[in-house]
Amino acid sequence: MADNYIEKQYEQYQARKAAWEKAHKYGKKKANASSSIKPEQKQQRVFVTGGAEGIGKAIVKAFCEKNCLVAFCDKNEASGQQTAQETGATFYPADVSDKDALESCMKNIFKEWGDIDIIINNAGISEFSPITETDVETFDKILTVNLRPAFITSRLLALHRQSLPVPNPYGRIINICSTRYLMSEPGSEGYAASKGGIYSLTHALALSLAEWHITVNSIAPGWIQTHDYEQLRQEDHTQHPSGRVGKPEDIARMCVFICQEENDFINGENITIDGGMTKKMIYVED
Numbered sequence: 210m211a212d213n214y215i216e217k218q219y220e221q222y223q224a225r226k227a228a229w230e231k232a233h234k235y236g237k238k239k240a241n242a243s244s245s246i247k248p249e250q251k252q253q254r255v256f257v258t259g260g261a262e263g264i265g266k267a268i269v270k271a272f273c274e275k276n277c278l279v280a281f282c283d284k285n286e287a288s289g290q291q292t293a294q295e296t297g298a299t300f301y302p303a304d305v306s307d308k309d310a311l312e313s314c315m316k317n318i319f320k321e322w323g324d325i326d327i328i329i330n331n332a333g334i335s336e337f338s339p340i341t342e343t344d345v346e347t348f349d350k351i352l353t354v355n356l357r358p359a360f361i362t363s364r365l366l367a368l369h370r371q372s373l374p375v376p377n378p379y380g381r382i383i384n385i386c387s388t389r390y391l392m393s394e395p396g397s398e399g400y401a402a403s404k405g406g407i408y409s410l411t412h413a414l415a416l417s418l419a420e421w422h423i424t425v426n427s428i429a430p431g432w433i434q435t436h437d438y439e440q441l442r443q444e445d446h447t448q449h450p451s452g453r454v455g456k457p458e459d460i461a462r463m464c465v466f467i468c469q470e471e472n473d474f475i476n477g478e479n480i481t482i483d484g485g486m487t488k489k490m491i492y493v494e495d
Contacts, residue, residue, distance in 0.1 A: 253379075253468070254322045256315065257281040258305050258358060259332025260298070261288035263435035264385065267457030268329050269298050271465050278322060282314050283332070305332045305358040306350070315365050324373065325366060327381045327468050330359040333403070337396045348399045355403030356410070359384050363414050363425070370421035380423030381468045384411050385460070388431045388483050404429075408479055415477030424476040426467055430460050431483020450485030 255272045259265040260281025269292060272279045279298040283289040286302045293300035301317065303310040318325055333355040336347060363382055370377060387404040389397060411427040418425055433455040434441060446453045459482055467475055481487060 253277045253326045254318075254324060255279045255327040255329070256318055256325050256362070257329040257331055258311075258362065259283055260329075261285045261292050261300075264430065264433060264457045264460050265329075265331040266292050266296075267461040268331060268464050270296050271458070271461035272327070272468075273297055275465060277327075280318050282311070305361075306353045308357075308361055311358055311361055312365055315362060319369055324369065324377055326377070326379055327383075328362050328366060329383045329385070329464055330362055330407075331385045332358060333385065335400050337400065339396050340398055343396070343398065348402070351399035352403050352406065355400070356406040359407060359410055359414075363418065366423065367418055367421060370423070376422065378422045379470060379473075380418070380421060382414065382418070382423060382425040383464050383467055384425070384427040386411070386427040386429040386479055388429050388481060388487050390429060390479075392487065411479060412477040419476075424467075424473055426475055426477065427479045428460055428463055428467075429479055429481045429483070431455060431481070431486050433457060433460060448486075449483075450489065453484065455482065455484055 253272070253275075255277045257265055257269050257272075257279065258281070260269040261283035262285065265281065265283070266288075269279055269281050273296040279296070280301060281289070281292070281298055282301040282303040282305065283292075284302070284304040289300040289302060292298065301314040303314045305311050315325070334351060336351055338347070366380070366382070370380070384407045386407045387400070389401050390404040390408040393401045407427055408429075411425055415425040432445075432449075435457055438454070438456065441454055463480060463482060466472065467480075
């Protein structure tokens with residue numbers, strides 16, 4: 210019966226959780242009647258790629274505000290250092306298109322923290338040009354920045370989890386997709402292909418990483434204005450069914466929601482956050 214199956218799965222999950230917490234339990238402190246800090250409290254360990262600016266910065270900030278241990282990488286060292294100072298997160302200078310640099314970054318975090326609970330694959334570039342003016346090298350570069358790193362980080366997390374003597378019963382990977390995985394305009398071949406790849410990679414990883422209790426989902430943002438929001442026109446806002454253009458915090462809040470421990474039944478999904486724009490039927494009127 211389905212109900213019995215669910216109950217058994219939940220019991221197994223609780224047993225795994227209890228075993229992991231016992232193995233990672235903080236050392237007991239001396240009794241202090243005035244203290245409200247529990248020795249068992251633990252922080253989620255979060256790694257964000259491309260976390261120095263825009264959506265990535267909002268994600269870093271959101272998890273820091275939830276008292277998580279947060280590390281992020283970015284190739285922009287100046288912005289990375291500034292974001293680290295503002296949020297308290299740990300910054301690793303790294304270009305995600307460099308496989309060795311990205312893996313080295315994660316290995317340093319594993320050494321420091323023991324494991325990573327949450328990975329947000331956010332880093333990406335958007336380059337648009339007519340197809341007749343786009344060379345193959347540019348197409349490859351976009352995929353190398355936007356798509357390949359999500360595989361690299363996911364694979365490395367799986368290898369690390371496989372090596373742990375005591376299983377970690379909690380894990381989240383969120384890949385930042387785009388509404389362009391299903392809709393396009395001329396000259397967007399590289400970007401559309403990379404985000405379509407993220408969409409498909411996400412559901413494949415959800416199945417492959419289930420063995421290590423890691424859920425994998427993607428978020429497809431629509432128009433998210435990362436700077437000069439106050440300079441947008443009224444018509445920019447009103448064309449959205451929600452009545453406004455999106456902000457980086459809209460994406461960050463969804464990341465936090467997916468990563469709540471009780472939301473492990475959301476898995477292999479792509480969640481669109483675009484103010485309703487992809488639901489509009491738009492034709493040019495005479």
